[in-house]
Amino acid sequence: MDAFIFDAVRTPRGKGKKDGALHGTTPLELAATTLRALQQRNRLDTALVDDVVLGCVTPVGEQGACIARIAALAAGYDQRVSGVQVNRFCASGLEACNMAAAQVMSGQSDLAIGGGVEAMSRVPMGSDGGAWAVDPASAIPTYFVPQGVSADVIATQSGYSRQDVDAYAVESHRRAQAAVDAGYFLKSIVPVRDLNGMLVLGRDEMIRPQTSIESLAKLKASFVEMGEKFGFDAVIRQRYAELERVNHVHHAGNSSGIVDGAAAVLIGNSAMASRLGIKPRARIRAFATVGSEPSIMLTGPSYAAEKALKRAGMSVSDIDLFELNEAFAAVVMRFMDVLAVPHDRMNVNGGAIAMGHPLGATGAMILGTLLDEMERRNLGTGMATLCVGAGMGIATIIERLPS
Numbered sequence: 001m002d003a004f005i006f007d008a009v010r011t012p013r014g015k016g017k018k019d020g021a022l023h024g025t026t027p028l029e030l031a032a033t034t035l036r037a038l039q040q041r042n043r044l045d046t047a048l049v050d051d052v053v054l055g056c057v058t059p060v061g062e063q064g065a066c067i068a069r070i071a072a073l074a075a076g077y078d079q080r081v082s083g084v085q086v087n088r089f090c091a092s093g094l095e096a097c098n099m100a101a102a103q104v105m106s107g108q109s110d111l112a113i114g115g116g117v118e119a120m121s122r123v124p125m126g127s128d129g130g131a132w133a134v135d136p137a138s139a140i141p142t143y144f145v146p147q148g149v150s151a152d153v154i155a156t157q158s159g160y161s162r163q164d165v166d167a168y169a170v171e172s173h174r175r176a177q178a179a180v181d182a183g184y185f186l187k188s189i190v191p192v193r194d195l196n197g198m199l200v201l202g203r204d205e206m207i208r209p210q211t212s213i214e215s216l217a218k219l220k221a222s223f224v225e226m227g228e229k230f231g232f233d234a235v236i237r238q239r240y241a242e243l244e245r246v247n248h249v250h251h252a253g254n255s256s257g258i259v260d261g262a263a264a265v266l267i268g269n270s271a272m273a274s275r276l277g278i279k280p281r282a283r284i285r286a287f288a289t290v291g292s293e294p295s296i297m298l299t300g301p302s303y304a305a306e307k308a309l310k311r312a313g314m315s316v317s318d319i320d321l322f323e324l325n326e327a328f329a330a331v332v333m334r335f336m337d338v339l340a341v342p343h344d345r346m347n348v349n350g351g352a353i354a355m356g357h358p359l360g361a362t363g364a365m366i367l368g369t370l371l372d373e374m375e376r377r378n379l380g381t382g383m384a385t386l387c388v389g390a391g392m393g394i395a396t397i398i399e400r401l402p403s
Contacts, residue, residue, distance in 0.1 A: 003104035004283050005283075005398065008364070009265075010034065010261065010263035010365045011190055011263070013257075013355050013365075014261065015356070016121040020121050020259070027123065031074075033193075044266075046081055049077065049112065050082070051100065053083075053112065054096055055088070055094075055116030055360040059087060061122075067085055086099060090362065090387065091394040094367060096114040097265050098394075111269075115262065115361065117263075118360040120359065144294070147298065148255070150298050151298055151331060156246050158337065160329075161247075162249040165250060166217065166253070169329055174209065175348060176354035177209035178350075185204070205259070227248060236295055249330070256326055256327050263362075286312035300394075301385040304394050308396065320345065321373060321383075322384075323370040324346060324386065325351065370383075
């Protein structure tokens with residue numbers, strides 16, 4: 001059975017610090033904002049929703065327990081709507097959409113919502129702990145290093161210079177600002193409001209159109225101390241003995257920003273589309289996840305893309321548009337090089353380097369951004385993909401339906 005995307009919404013991304021616009025908004029309210037928007041935009045009888053699946057990478061404190069179920073209740077959904085929280089690190093939002101689609105494809109749900117939420121200014125990244133980095137039983141045999149060191153190793157292996165990754169970052173900001181100026185995000189962005197209905201944030205807060213090669217050159221590489229002083233360069237060189245040294249090129253300006261945000265995607269079958277009077281926007285054609293080498297960690301997108309393409313009976317040339325989360329500049333650059341994807345088909349409206357990466361929500365956000373741009377350009381196929389902590393990758397292929 002086919003699973004179709006009916007609608008996709010997201011909040012703006014707010015700076016993930018105490019002075020960020022969304023810091024005063026709870027993660028519960030961020031998630032509920034997107035769920036209410038789906039109901040209002042589609043005049044949805046929420047009793048028809050079988051499940052709400054939300055990604056959340058740090059499910060502790062006020063975004064702990066099962067935030068999907070509580071957000072559905074907070075949004076005024078029928079009490080029969082169930083909810084589940086899922087964590088596949090940075091891929092959680094896209095994994096949630098894939099899980100919702102899988103329910104529909106299997107015939108076990110007629111209508112489901114996938115999405116995600118992360119309030120990084122209120123629940124700091126890493127506050128949930130975890131064994132991998134600190135337990136020698138997992139850290140030593142997998143050659144654990146922090147992600148930033150992994151990204152620098154990818155740049156070193158691929159021959160990307162500091163200027164190369166900075167140039168990519170400058171272009172991300174330029175494209176994002178151009179998209180904002182042209183109103184390309186307005187179709188899906190749901191403004192966040194306070195209890196009095198006053199606007200809190202209506203547009204992405206992190207974009208810096210003035211970013212230049214010269215301004216980025218003033219920033220120090222972020223992972224030199226981790227690599228050299230704390231010994232992680234030596235650890236990863238045990239895994240990759242061919243490395244003479246690690247060239248540290250990533251910093252805050254060419255890596256994804258820490259932000260707050262939420263997203264939700266309405267997914268259902270053809271019978272539900274007819275019942276609701278909704279015209280499906282796209283069909284989910286295939287999706288895949290893979291495990292990849294955990295020390296370098298961030299090469300998974302190309303392998304997940306190849307796996308999804310094989311399942312769909314497609315090749316890279318069959319994909320009109322790509323969205324790959326800009327965790328670090330080198331991650332996207334490697335993907336484009338390995339799969340021969342031209343930059344004019346990749347992240348055409350910028351990405352997380354410019355707008356930020358609300359961990360649990362980003363995958364659902366880029367799926368919606370991809371679909372909006374496919375419709376604007378009248379394109380047929382698109383792929384959303386992300387690198388994932390601990391060495392994984394995820395990819396989803398969608399096919400736009402005629403309007």
